[in-house]
Amino acid sequence: MSKKGHKKTNALRILDTHHIPYEVFTYEWSEEQAAGVHVAESLQIPVEQVFKTLVGKGNVTGHVVFCIPVEGELDMKQAARVSGNKSVELIAVKELLPLTGYLRGGCSPLGMKKAFPTFFDASIEHISSVYVSAGLRGMQVQVEPTSLITVVEGTVAPLTMG
Template sequence: MAKEVKTNAMRILEKNKVPYELLTYECDEFIDGLHTAALTGAPVEASFKTLVAQGKSRAYYVFVLPIAEEVDLKKAAKAAGEKSMEMIHVKDITPITGYVRGGCTAIGMKKQFPVFLQECAQNFDQIYVSGGKIGATIKLAPQDFVKVTRAEYADFT
C-alpha cells in the first residue's frame, strides 16, 4: 500500500502535538467546499474555507470562514486594521501561500500571515479545514487551529 504523503499542514500539527483526523476524498481538480463536505461527510456548518486577501498596505491576510458564506471586505478590513481589503487573484494563491486552490489552508503557509477565523467556529467542538492538498480535509478543535495558526476570532461575513 502506498504511504500517505503528508502535507506541511499535517507535519506542523504533528510537531505541535495537535490531535487531528485526516479525511481523504477522490478528486483530481478544484471543487468547492460544499462538494468537498459532501464527499467527506463533514457537516457543512462546521466546514471552513480559507481565503487570502490583500489590504491597502499591501500586506496579506488569511480569512477562514464557513464554506457557504462570503467575506464582507469592509468587515475584513476592519478586523485587520486596514482601510480597505481585496481578494487576491486565483493565479497568486500558490506563489503567496505555497498551496494550490482547493488545497489552501492557514496551517503551514510559506509565510505566517495574520489569520482570522470567523467567530462562529467557537460554537463547534471540531471544525473541518483543507488538509493542504486537494483530496485532504483536516478535522480538529477550533482552539487547536487558533493555537497553530495564531488566529484571531473575528466577524467578517
C-alpha cells in the same frame, strides 16, 4: 476517508510539531466540484464545520488570511476592519501558489510559506471540530478549533455576510 496512508503535508507537520491531535480525510477532488459544500457532502459531515481559506491583501497590513464556513461569503468591509485595513481585496488565483505554497482547493491556514495574520469567522466558536484543507486538493484535516487558532496565532471575529 481514513487517516492511514495519507501524504504528510506542511500543515500536518505543524500539527505534529505542536502535538495537536487531528484526523485526515480524503475525497475525490475535481475542478468541476471545487466548492467546499462538495467536501461536506463527500465526507458526510455538517457543512457548517467545513471552513475555506481565503487570502487577501490589505492596503495597510499586506497579505491576510481569512477562514470562513464554506457556505459563507466574506464581508469585505468587516474583513478590512478586523484586519486593521481600510480595504482588503482577495488575491488572484495565480498569486496563491507562489505566495502560500498551496493551490486553489488545497489552501490551508497551516503551513503557508510565510505566516500571515489569520482571522477565523466567529462561528468557529460554536463547533466542536473544524475541517480545513490539509494542504492538498482532496485532503481535509479535522482538528479542534481552539488548537487550530492557537497554532496559527489567529484571531476570531465576525467575518461573513448576513
